[in-house]
Amino acid sequence: MANIALPASKITDPAGYYDLSVLDNPSARRYYRRFDGILIVVLFSFLALGISIHYALTAGDWDYWIDWRDRRWWPLITPMSLMMFIAAFVYPIWKAFRLPIIATAVTTLLCLVSWVSRYFNFGQFTDFPMTFTFPSTYIGLGILLDCTLLLTRSLTASAFAGPFLFGALIWPINWPLFAAYKVPVEYSGTLVSLSDLMGYQYIRTTTPEYLRIIEESTLRTFGGSVTPLTAVFSAFVAVVTYSLFLLLGTAIYNLAGRYVRRIV
C-alpha cells in the first residue's frame, strides 16, 4: 500500500487527483482493485464454508445418496435449506453494492465443495461409487434467482418470482441427472428402481433403508401428479422461507450498520 501514501505537496491538490473518495483517481482505483480482490476471496471463502456447514446440517443425508432423493421430500427440504442461507446474504450485498450475485455464488460454491467432498470423502476414502453419491445441481436456479433480482431491480418483486422459480424448477433441472437412476428393475422378486438397488447393494452400516423418507404424505392421494403438485408446494415453501430470511438479513444489516456508524 506504499503507493497510496500521499506526498505532502499533493494533499491540497485541487483536482482531487490523490483523493481516495474520488473515483476517477488512478491510484485510488489501483488500491480499490486490490481491496476488491481480497474481498472476493474473503467473501467467497466465507460463503463456501457457511453453505457447506449449513447444507450438511439441514439437508445432509437427503443429498448424499441417490436413493434418498425422492419426488416428495427432497424437492422440499433442499430449496428450504438453500433459501435460508441465500436470502440472509442477498439483502446486504444488494443494498450496499447492487450486486445480484449471491444465489449464483452460493450454488456454484456449494457445487464445487460438494464435488470435492463426494469425490474424496465418499469416493476415495469410503469407496462409494460416484453413481451413488454425486451431488445435485442448483446453479441454474441460483442464476434465475439472481436474474429476477437484476431484471426487476426490486427485492420485493424478486422475493416472489425468484424463490418461486427456484422451488418449482428444482426437480426439472435435476431430472437429466436423476432419470437414469429411476429406471425400474426386478430384484429378488421385488420391483425397485436402480437407486433403491444401489442403496441395497452398496452397504451403509449405519444408514438403514427405513431411515429414508419416501413420498410420505397425503399428497400421494392425488394419484400420478406428485411431481407438479410438489413443484407448486416447494415453490410456495421456497418463497416463504426466502422472505423470512430476507427480513432476517435486513434486520442484521441494519443493526450492524447502526453499530458501525456509532463506532466510525
Add this chain to the structure above:
Amino acid sequence: MTMTAMTMKMMRQTNSIAAWGLLGFFAVSLLTFSVDAGAHGERAQLASMRMRTLHWFDISVSPTRAKVGDTIVMTGKFIPSELWPEQLPSITDTVFLNIGTPGPKFIRVYSEVNGVPMIRSTAFEQSKVYEFKIVVRARIPGRYHIHPLLNVKDAGTLVGKGTWVEIEPSATAAAFTNEVTTLTGDTVDLESVGLKAVVGWHLVWIAMGVAFLVYWLTKPELFIPRYMRVRNLGPEQANAVITKRDFLVGGFFFTATMVLILGGYLWAEHRYPVTIPLQTGKVKVEGAPIPKGPLSVAVENANYELAGRSLTMRMNLTNHGDQPLSIKEFITANIRFLNGPVSGARVMEGEELVAGDSLHPSVSVIAPGQSIDVVLRAEDSLWETQRMTGLIYDPDSRFAGLLFYEDARGGRYYQEVGGPILPKFF
C-alpha cells in the same frame, strides 16, 4: 501428491491469498465427511444391551479368503430376547438386516430371513428363531472384520459376531463391475451408469455459474467504488448503477437457463421414458418357534463376580425326556462359554469369542425324570476384554443368554435363560 500438499507448495511459491482460500476450501469439504466408515462399536454398547437384545448363534462366513468379484456367504441365526430392555425401542416395530463393514468393500447381492428376501425393512417377534443368509460380492481388496447386524428403528445398531475376511485383487486385475439388467431391457453397470450425463450437466451448469460470476466480478468497479456510487446516488436512485448492458446480460442468462432446464428435462424424458419413483415398504416374515427341548428351566438368581470375572447362575432343571441331557454351552453377548474343550464343539472357521472349558455346571448330566438345582458358572477373561463388567452399572440389572444342551442321540436343543442379577464386589 495430495491436494493439501499441492496447496501448501503453491502457497510457498506464490504466497498468495488465493492458495489460502483453496486450503480453506478443502478444509470445508472435509467437514461434510461421512461417518459411515470404521467403527462398528461391537464392544461400545451397554453390556446389558448386548446380553438382552439379540442372541446370535451358529454364525458362519465362507469362504474367509476370496478375490475381488468372488461371492462370500454369511449364515446364522438369532433370537430376539424375551427380556428385551424396556428402555429400548422394540424390535417388533421396524428392523433392517444389515452388515457391518467399513464402507462398501462388498456389495450385498442377496439377503433373506427365514427364506424371505430382505431387500426392505421388516419386523421381528421376541422369542422366535430367525435364520438369515447374506450373500456379498467382494469389491475392494483388503482385510475386513464383517458382522451381521440389525438396525432397529430408534434403538440403533445391534451387532452380531464378527469374522475376519481377506480379499485379494482379482487375477485379471480388471475393474470391479456390477451389471444388472433393467426391466426396460438394458444391461447397465451400477458403478458407472448415468455418470457421463451427471458430469456433463454439472460442467454445463458450473460453466454457466462461473460465466455469470465472472461478468460481475471483473467489473472495473466492484465493492468500494460501487458502494460509494450507491451511497452517493441515494436509495431512490441507486439502481442507476445497474447498466443497460447488465440488464441485457441478465436477460440472456435468464433465458439461456430456462432453455437449458427445459431442454435437459425433455432430453431426460426422451432418453428415459420409463421411470418409477423410489420404492419402499415393509416385508413380513414369520418367526419359527424355538424348538422345544425336554428340559424345563427355572432361573432362581444370578451373581456377577467382578474379581472372578464370572457369572454364577442358580437354576432348577427338570428333564421330562427319556434320555440323559448334558449341558453343553451358554451364549450371551456373542460370547460362547463351552462346557469342555473347543475341539469338542461346533466351531466355525475363523470364529471368535469362543471360550473353551469356561462353563462349569455343578451337575453336567441330568438324568431322565430328574429335577435338580444346578449352579452354573460361566467364567472367562472375555468378560473383561469384551467390556462386559459394565453390566453391574446398568439401570435394569438382569441377564439373559442361550443355554445349549444335547441328548444321548446328539439332538441339540437351546432355550433362553435369564433373570435378575446381583453383583458381588469382593
